[in-house]
Amino acid sequence: xxxxxxxxxxxxxxxxxxxxxxxxxxxxxxxxxxxxxxxxxxxxxxxxxxxxxxxxxxxxxxxxxxxxxxxxxxxxxxxxxxxxxxxxxxxxxxxxxxxxxxxxxxxxxxxxxxxxxxxxxxxxxxxxxxxxxxxxxxxxxxxxxxxxxxxxxxxxxxxxxxxxxxxxxxxxxxxxxxxxxxxxxxxxxxxxxxxxxxxxxxxxxxxxxxxxxxxxxxxxxxxxxxxxxxxxxxxxxxxxxxxxxxxxxxxxxxxxxxxxxxxxxxxxxxxxxxxxxxxxxxxxxxxxxxxxxxxxxxxxxxxxxxxxxxxxxxxx
Amino acid sequence: xxxxxxxxxxxxxxxxxxxxxxxxxxxxxxxxxxxxxxxxxxxxxxxxxxxxxxxxxxxxxxxxxxxxxxxxxxxxxxxxxxxxxxxxxxxxxxxxxxxxxxxxxxxxxxxxxxxxxxxxxxxxxxxxxxxxxxxxxxxxxxxxxxxxxxxxxxxxxxxxxxxxxxxxxxxxxxxxxxxxxxxxxxxxxxxxxxxxxxxxxxxxxxxxxxxxxxxxxxxxxxxxxxxxxxxxxxxxxxxxxxxxxxxxxxxxxxxxxxxxxxxxxxxxxxxxxxxxxxxxxxxxxxxxxxxxxxxxxxxxxxxxxxxxxxxxxxxxxxxxxxxxxxxxxxxxxxxxxxxxxxxxxxxxxxxxxxxxxxxxxxxxxxxxxxxxxxxxxxxxxxxxxxxxxxxxxxxxxxxxxxxxxxxxxxxxxxxxxxxxxxxxxxxxxxxxxxxxxxxxxxxxxxxxxxxxxxxxxxxxxxxxxxxxxxxxxxxxxxxxxxxxxxxxxxxxxxxxxxxxxxxxxxxxxxxxxx
Numbered sequence: 123x124x125x126x127x128x129x130x131x132x133x134x135x136x137x138x139x140x141x142x143x144x145x146x147x148x149x150x151x152x153x154x155x156x157x158x159x160x161x162x163x164x165x166x167x168x169x170x171x172x173x174x175x176x177x178x179x180x181x182x183x184x185x186x187x188x189x190x191x192x193x194x195x196x197x198x199x200x201x202x203x204x205x206x207x208x209x210x211x212x213x214x215x216x217x218x219x220x221x222x223x224x225x226x227x228x229x230x231x232x233x234x235x236x237x238x239x240x241x242x243x244x245x246x247x248x249x250x251x252x253x254x255x256x257x258x259x260x261x262x263x264x265x266x267x268x269x270x271x272x273x274x275x276x277x278x279x280x281x282x283x284x285x286x287x288x289x290x291x292x293x294x295x296x297x298x299x300x301x302x303x304x305x306x307x308x309x310x311x312x313x314x315x316x317x318x319x320x321x322x323x324x325x326x327x328x329x330x331x332x333x334x335x336x337x338x339x340x341x342x343x344x345x346x347x348x349x350x351x352x353x354x355x356x357x358x359x360x361x362x363x364x365x366x367x368x369x370x371x372x373x374x375x376x377x378x379x380x381x382x383x384x385x386x387x388x389x390x391x392x393x394x395x396x397x398x399x400x401x402x403x404x405x406x407x408x409x410x411x412x413x414x415x416x417x418x419x420x421x422x423x424x425x426x427x428x429x430x431x432x433x434x435x436x437x438x
Numbered sequence: 439x440x441x442x443x444x445x446x447x448x449x450x451x452x453x454x455x456x457x458x459x460x461x462x463x464x465x466x467x468x469x470x471x472x473x474x475x476x477x478x479x480x481x482x483x484x485x486x487x488x489x490x491x492x493x494x495x496x497x498x499x500x501x502x503x504x505x506x507x508x509x510x511x512x513x514x515x516x517x518x519x520x521x522x523x524x525x526x527x528x529x530x531x532x533x534x535x536x537x538x539x540x541x542x543x544x545x546x547x548x549x550x551x552x553x554x555x556x557x558x559x560x561x562x563x564x565x566x567x568x569x570x571x572x573x574x575x576x577x578x579x580x581x582x583x584x585x586x587x588x589x590x591x592x593x594x595x596x597x598x599x600x601x602x603x604x605x606x607x608x609x610x611x612x613x614x615x616x617x618x619x620x621x622x623x624x625x626x627x628x629x630x631x632x633x634x635x636x637x638x639x640x641x642x643x644x645x646x647x648x649x650x651x652x653x654x655x656x657x658x659x660x661x662x663x664x665x666x667x668x669x670x671x672x673x674x675x676x677x678x679x680x681x682x683x684x685x686x687x688x689x690x691x692x693x694x695x696x697x698x699x700x701x702x703x704x705x706x707x708x709x710x711x712x713x714x715x716x717x718x719x720x721x722x723x724x725x726x727x728x729x730x731x732x733x734x735x736x737x738x739x740x741x742x743x744x745x746x747x748x749x750x751x752x753x754x755x756x757x758x759x760x761x762x763x764x765x766x767x768x769x770x771x772x773x774x775x776x777x778x779x780x781x782x783x784x785x786x787x788x789x790x791x792x793x794x795x796x797x798x799x800x801x802x803x804x805x806x807x808x809x810x811x812x813x814x815x816x817x818x819x820x821x822x823x824x825x826x827x828x829x830x831x832x833x834x835x836x837x838x839x840x841x842x843x844x845x846x847x848x849x850x851x852x853x854x855x856x857x858x859x860x861x862x863x864x865x866x867x868x869x870x871x872x873x874x875x876x877x878x879x880x881x882x883x884x885x886x887x888x889x890x891x892x893x894x895x896x897x898x899x900x901x902x903x904x905x906x907x908x909x910x911x912x913x914x915x916x917x918x919x920x921x922x923x924x925x926x927x928x929x930x931x932x933x934x935x936x937x938x939x940x941x942x943x944x945x946x947x948x949x950x951x952x
Contacts, residue, residue, distance in 0.1 A: 215470050264441070298550050298551060299549050299550060299551055300544035300546060300551045302551075302866050303537060303541060303551060304541070304542070305534075306530075306533075307530045307533065307541055309944075310531065310532055310533075311529070311530045312529075313526070313528045314528040314529050314530045314541065315530075315541060315542060316512075316528070316539065317512060317522070317524065317528035318516075318528070318541045318542030318543070319511070319516050319542050320541070320542045321514030358597065404823060427706070
């Protein structure tokens with residue numbers, strides 16, 4: 123137990139948490155935008171998987187940032203595809219989302235075997251690149267707190283810093299710009315923005331595209347930093363956990379970020395725990411993030427119900 | 439007066455062949471209140487949608503200040519100074535008043551939404567047009583009358599010179615209607631033009647300068663308000679003389695249904711209604727008055743067995759209904775015409791014949807040895823279609839293909855096919871044309887004369903006053919007043935109780951509660 127606490131309160135654990143949280147955070151922001159626009163994006167998982175593979179393959183031939191951009195574009199393209207089927211052809215958004223997920227599960231394996239010349243499990247024989255980490259060793263020069271700052275802040279993926287900026291940008295967009303007001307209006311009561319002359323379907327389509335782009339960046343981070351290279355089903359439910367984080371975070375960017383961080387912590391735990399408790403089957407430990415997701419959502423919905431009751435009581 | 443907005447021989451046929459507008463003409467003068475009246479299905483809404491750019495006409499043209507114009511979408515209509523307030527408000531509930539008003543045309547400061555400026559603009563606007571609303575609270579927390587003001591402010595914020603109000607009084611209590619009319623007059627004084635869609639004729643006569651009458655997708659005529667009476671207008675609307683009068687009950691029988699200290703709570707545990715004590719006699723109609731959402735609908739659901747009761751008792755002819763299921767209650771002579779015919783009254787995809795026996799699947803006449811007797815079901819439907827003069831292609835037609843009035847008649851036919859002992863009725867004529875309204879009213883009074891105790895709830899006060907023998911007023915889940923119906927009882931009197939502005943002496947109330 124002491125060992126676990128020692129590990130959890132170490133700087134390396136903090137770095138692990140940031141690493142596990144980053145892809146989740148992008149996916150969560152993507153899920154949040156789509157959800158607030160009224161189009162629940164259940165395809166986060168599939169989009170992330172396709173983006174991860176796209177980024178890995180592109181990185182063999184191009185610099186890392188081009189690969190990240192290609193992952194982002196793959197996500198955006200899938201978002202546009204969903205918008206096309208949902209908004210133009212009036213298909214149910216949940217069904218379209220699952221179609222993308224199924225396409226991703228099978229399609230990535232097929233594309234992987236084409237790209238690697240037959241390997242259906244990993245991209246191990248592709249020379250894929252990684253996203254560089256930002257080296258902040260110069261922080262060490264600060265007297266007193268320098269070494270601590272360095273060990274906490276140095277060595278994160280560039281995209282982790284981008285993720286933090288993204289949360290701020292999403293918040294600013296949603297609550298400080300007119301377009302954010304449009305998006306939230308479209309999600310809550312589309313008849314109102316429609317009557318005000320706001321192109322409701324365009325707003326939703328753009329939200330789905332933005333959603334795909336964000337989760338696409340998350341996929342690139344997963345396959346170019348957390349792991350270097352692609353393995354089949356490597357997203358392992360992160361897209362669905364992100365959907366949970368959106369709800370748990372009360373559909374607010376900061377809340378969703380905290381929820382993503384919570385899930386990130388448990389994922390990090392599931393990484394370090396097998397080394398400390400070798401008597402627990404590692405498969406059991408790996409279920410922790412998912413069990414926590416379910417518990418957190420049950421707790422959240424219970425609390426939300428309580429809050430509603432209290433609110434209606436206080437009105438009387 | 440010069441016409442500011444004209445529609446000339448407008449034609450509109452929807453895919454599927456419904457001719458909604460056929461050679462419709464409308465000429466609205468600047469600075470007037472122009473009413474457009476007609477029954478449901480007369481084509482008023484389609485015409486308004488064309489004026490506001492939601493639909494495009496197949497034929498004819500629009501002229502704005504003499505110049506031909508066409509609107510591809512609402513945005514273009516808004517940009518040309520036309521504003522519309524829909525019957526169903528287009529407001530985002532969680533947004534504040536000012537956010538709703540400026541939505542779509544927000545004041546900006548760089549890329550930022552300039553909230554301070556928006557609040558100041560909304561304040562100035564509401565002062566200028568005497569539409570008092572606080573800009574800050576969330577719209578969802580406001581009463582309906584205030585929400586409507588927000589809608590009007592929204593149009594005025596976009597500089598609407600011509601304001602279309604679609605059935606604005608349908609959702610308002612009488613006092614709120616008065617306030618709305620004050621605001622409409624203020625608008626006209628400031629040079630705006632108002633197009634007022636309605637089907638309640640007394641209101642039209644009070645507020646409008648000129649009236650265009652529509653029937654069956656065509657314009658019947660345009661008249662000056664001062665030249666017409668309610669009766670002549672009604673005749674123009676329907677195309678034949680129509681008498682919306684019903685006979686009161688001749689006399690009433692014993693107490694049939696008794697409700698004692700009933701308490702109803704919502705799923706989350708908050709109280710919806712409490713301390714309800716009522717007696718309904720056989721052969722009388724008891725009207726439940728109140729602004730929607732004050733507990734009337736929930737009382738009817740509780741009696742019907744569609745909603746759990748927290749406390750209290752309901753008796754029908756001395757037997758407690760609370761332990762009984764919906765089917766058992768129906769077997770004891772309870773019938774119910776629910777508020778929302780499509781959600782609760784009918785299965786839209788099923789046939790008329792199937793809908794008409796849906797409540798009688800334990801009846802040996804229609805079901806034998808667990809199998810449907812299709813011939814008997816069809817014969818039953820044919821008889822009811824005839825008896826209730828339902829306009830339909832036949833018993834096998836899906837209910838969803840009928841007009842609102844005929845759908846409602848299917849519900850009424852099923853519930854009144856056999857004489858009920860207790861009849862629950864909620865919004866019997868909402869969205870139903872005058873002809874069907876007349877028929878449904880007659881059916882209700884016939885059931886009453888046959889000895890049914892009737893509980894009637896309606897958002898339409900004139901309907902309640904026309905049909906009820908006694909009335910009780912609900913306010914915030916309690917009965918706050920009770921009256922014996924008489925010609926002296928006015929909507930305004932009821933309105934003061936509906937809005938909680940007035941309270942009744944306990945003795946007076948007790949006397950009228952018997």
